[in-house]
Amino acid sequence: MDELSLAESRLLLALRDGKPHSATSIAGFGTESEALVAADRPVRLGLVAMQESAQQRAELSAEGRRALAEGLPERRVAKAIAGKGPIALEKLAALGVPAGDVQVAVGWLRRKNWAKVEKGPAGTLLTVASDPAADEQETALREPTKAPGKVLADLAARGLMVLKESRSRTLLITATGAKLAANVQFDVFDTSEVNQVTPELIAKWATMSAAEKAKQRLRPFDFDVPVTVPSPGKPHPLTHILSEIRSIFWSMGFTEIAGDYVESAHWNMDALFIPQDHPARDMQDTFYLAEPASLVVGKGDLDRVAAVHESGGGTGSTGWGGKFDRAVSQKALLRTHTTNTTIRHLAAHPKEPLKAFGLGRVFRKETMDATHLPEFTQIEGIVTEPGATFDTLIGLCKVFFARMGFPEVRFRPAYFPYTEPSMEIDVHYNGRWMELGGCGIFRPEVTKPLGVRDNVVAWGFGLERLAMMRLGLKDIRDLYISDVDWLRTAPLR
Numbered sequence: 001m002d003e004l005s006l007a008e009s010r011l012l013l014a015l016r017d018g019k020p021h022s023a024t025s026i027a028g029f030g031t032e033s034e035a036l037v038a039a040d041r042p043v044r045l046g047l048v049a050m051q052e053s054a055q056q057r058a059e060l061s062a063e064g065r066r067a068l069a070e071g072l073p074e075r076r077v078a079k080a081i082a083g084k085g086p087i088a089l090e091k092l093a094a095l096g097v098p099a100g101d102v103q104v105a106v107g108w109l110r111r112k113n114w115a116k117v118e119k120g121p122a123g124t125l126l127t128v129a130s131d132p133a134a135d136e137q138e139t140a141l142r143e144p145t146k147a148p149g150k151v152l153a154d155l156a157a158r159g160l161m162v163l164k165e166s167r168s169r170t171l172l173i174t175a176t177g178a179k180l181a182a183n184v185q186f187d188v189f190d191t192s193e194v195n196q197v198t199p200e201l202i203a204k205w206a207t208m209s210a211a212e213k214a215k216q217r218l219r220p221f222d223f224d225v226p227v228t229v230p231s232p233g234k235p236h237p238l239t240h241i242l243s244e245i246r247s248i249f250w251s252m253g254f255t256e257i258a259g260d261y262v263e264s265a266h267w268n269m270d271a272l273f274i275p276q277d278h279p280a281r282d283m284q285d286t287f288y289l290a291e292p293a294s295l296v297v298g299k300g301d302l303d304r305v306a307a308v309h310e311s312g313g314g315t316g317s318t319g320w321g322g323k324f325d326r327a328v329s330q331k332a333l334l335r336t337h338t339t340n341t342t343i344r345h346l347a348a349h350p351k352e353p354l355k356a357f358g359l360g361r362v363f364r365k366e367t368m369d370a371t372h373l374p375e376f377t378q379i380e381g382i383v384t385e386p387g388a389t390f391d392t393l394i395g396l397c398k399v400f401f402a403r404m405g406f407p408e409v410r411f412r413p414a415y416f417p418y419t420e421p422s423m424e425i426d427v428h429y430n431g432r433w434m435e436l437g438g439c440g441i442f443r444p445e446v447t448k449p450l451g452v453r454d455n456v457v458a459w460g461f462g463l464e465r466l467a468m469m470r471l472g473l474k475d476i477r478d479l480y481i482s483d484v485d486w487l488r489t490a491p492l493r
């Protein structure tokens with residue numbers, strides 16, 4: 001057990017006689033609360049026993065004080081009519097009984113058996129034979145401290161008394177406490193306690209005599225005292241992961257690119273050689289906008305992409321055939337992937353080697369469940385340079401996920417209209433594979449018309465699923481529920 005503080009030692013000594021002491025009068029303590037503060041740890045350690053009891057105190061209300069001065073209503077009526085024979089209720093007013101008191105008075109005259117009450121053809125008649133002796137309610141009004149609880153409760157119900165509860169505490173030393181009290185070596189009343197060690201105190205200490213030092217006690221630390229855990233501000237776990245992803249790409253020499261949520265079908269789909277009748281373009285999958293319903297796309301862009309879709313546009317492909325619909329291409333929508341930003345970047349810089357990544361919100365008509373959100377974030381990127389190959393892509397994906405803390409990844413063949421070959425990437429977590437996104441090498445239909453010469457390796461991963469695994473969440477929706485306890489305790493690593 002830790003050493004006793006000065007106040008605790010004083011308390012134990014004050015209780016040494018082994019008798020119960022009211023906490024309001026402990027020798028050496030000015031107030032009850034001082035004594036209770038000192039008793040807190042001794043009580044927790046079983047050195048002192050504390051007993052609490054509640055007492056009721058009765059006080060006269062304003063109405064009660066009037067009753068004490070003028071008599072209870074039933075007393076006033078009894079006095080007015082004692083020995084006068086039966087009196088009709090209506091006549092009481094003439095005898096000076098206030099109308100408001102009559103009902104109460106009649107009720108209690110009856111209950112206290114002070115009056116005979118008869119109902120006759122002439123109305124209610126009261127008879128009080130002689131002025132009755134003082135009853136217990138009247139005695140209680142005069143001396144509430146001596147009155148039985150039941151009578152006080154009746155008076156409280158009549159609104160004549162107010163009952164208040166007060167608590168008192170008694171402190172009693174235990175056998176363990178007594179043993180410790182016997183060991184207190186110093187003079188508790190001629191010693192002062194040092195609560196904080198300051199540079200000044202340390203300097204002074206060197207100059208102090210042994211006798212002076214003996215009168216200074218260092219207050220012991222209490223390591224078990226309950227304290228509030230500080231919760232300083234910190235970034236949201238998702239924000240934190242986003243900045244981690246940025247540093248990974250930056251450290252590999254990537255540039256960050258970004259674009260708008262509102263996009264034309266042209267840049268979201270057509271420029272990526274997604275056929276205009278592709279099922280994912282349906283209203284069931286894509287949010288088309290009413291306002292603006294369309295976005296203007298440059299004639300050069302429309303001509304080039306139309307040629308690719310209709311006949312391959314000199315890329316060596318036969319295209320999708322049919323007639324390319326320029327109105328469909330200019331429909332406005334909420335982007336369904338961040339590959340729109342990638343293809344715009346590529347169109348703007350067709351002749352340069354590029355290493356670019358983007359982090360952005362995308363929108364799909366998904367039914368929300370534990371692993372799907374209709375709005376989520378993609379981690380998108382491309383590399384194009386002489387010598388960029390399939391291996392470049394696989395290597396980049398592996399390095400990225402390993403640096404995010406997932407060394408085990410798996411690639412499965414997949415299909416996207418804009419890449420060939422195409423793959424889906426799974427990450428191993430908690431004994432199962434979780435699908436995290438797609439990747440591939442852009443098809444010539446996408447890159448050639450722009451004048452891009454080298455391979456373009458590209459990927460798009462889902463941020464929230466990655467975050468879910470990193471944070472050990474079972475439900476993706478929890479990321480966007482601002483549960484304060486979770487936000488406080490979620491680790492940022």
Ligand code: PHE
Nearest residue numbers: 337339438439440458459460
């Ligand atoms: N855009 C794809 C998706 O949203 C991911 C992807 C990006 C696939 C780039 C291949 C190349 O799922």
